[in-house]
Amino acid sequence: GAGVSQSPSNKVTEKGKDVELRCDPISGHTALYWYRQSLGQGLEFLIYFQGNSAPDKSGLPSDRFSAERTGGSVSTLTIQRTQQEDSAVYLCASSLVSGGGQSDTQYFGPGTRLTVL
Amino acid sequence: AQKVTQAQTEISVVEKEDVTLDCVYETRDTTYYLFWYKQPPSGELVFLIRRNSFDEQNEISGRYSWNFQKSTSSFNFTITASQVVDSAVYFCALSDYSGGGADGLTFGKGTHLIIQP
Numbered sequence: 001g002a003g004v005s006q007s008p009s010n011k012v013t014e015k016g017k018d019v020e021l022r023c024d025p026i027s028g029h030t031a032l033y034w035y036r037q038s039l040g041q042g043l044e045f046l047i048y049f050q051g052n053s054a055p056d057k058s059g060l061p062s063d064r065f066s067a068e069r070t071g072g073s074v075s076t077l078t079i080q081r082t083q084q085e086d087s088a089v090y091l092c093a094s095s096l097v098s099g100g101g102q103s104d105t106q107y108f109g110p111g112t113r114l115t116v117l
Numbered sequence: 118a119q120k121v122t123q124a125q126t127e128i129s130v131v132e133k134e135d136v137t138l139d140c141v142y143e144t145r146d147t148t149y150y151l152f153w154y155k156q157p158p159s160g161e162l163v164f165l166i167r168r169n170s171f172d173e174q175n176e177i178s179g180r181y182s183w184n185f186q187k188s189t190s191s192f193n194f195t196i197t198a199s200q201v202v203d204s205a206v207y208f209c210a211l212s213d214y215s216g217g218g219a220d221g222l223t224f225g226k227g228t229h230l231i232i233q234p
Contacts, residue, residue: 033221033222035221035222042224042225042226042227043208043210043222043224043227045220045221045222045223046221048221056220059221089160091162093162105152105164105167106164106222107164108154108161108162108163108164109161110159110160110161111160111161113160
């Protein structure tokens with residue numbers, strides 16, 4: 001079956017522009033996660049959705065970052081007024097459920113490489 | 118706070134050698150999960166194994182084996198008879214009982230494994 005897909009695979013933007021990154025989870029997976037991978041910070045957890053709801057947004061790096069999920073499926077991560085420090089690979093993962101048990105193992109997409117010039 | 122330490126930044130071995138990747142974790146939770154993921158040059162994180170804190174049995178899957186020791190808070194990964202295709206960055210990760218829900222996975226910095234032919 002299809003895995004987690006993300007688009008675009010690469011995005012180059014100018015400082016100050018807004019960008020939208022998209023994640024399509026594995027069909028039937030109710031939980032969705034966003035992470036950021038950068039050379040300096042390694043893999044950082046950003047936000048988690050159970051269904052369409054994100055119970056805790058404190059992992060988002062700044063108020064320029066927002067995320068939403070609609071229909072319990074596709075999620076978008078939006079970065080407003082991009083800065084050079086936002087350059088990183090943004091990874092999305094999904095799991096069948098969350099809350100313990102084998103079914104909440106996270107499966108990752110290929111990522112979106114964001115470069116802010 | 119949770120923490121995962123992978124002290125080996127890079128390991129280089131010749132094909133067919135055995136190699137062990139170290140992972141040491143810190144958590145105050147009594148129930149938690151440990152994971153290993155592989156990130157080949159293509160960039161996608163590939164799930165390898167999940168172990169819960171109640172199960173200290175070692176696991177073997179083909180050439181891969183994992184040694185979980187709660188007494189030393191370690192979850193080490195051994196590749197036997199390494200092959201060039203094993204070259205990748207390997208990440209150890211930790212989550213609390215919620216299985217990485219609200220808090221996400223806490224990743225180590227990764228070990229870059231290079232298998233030379």
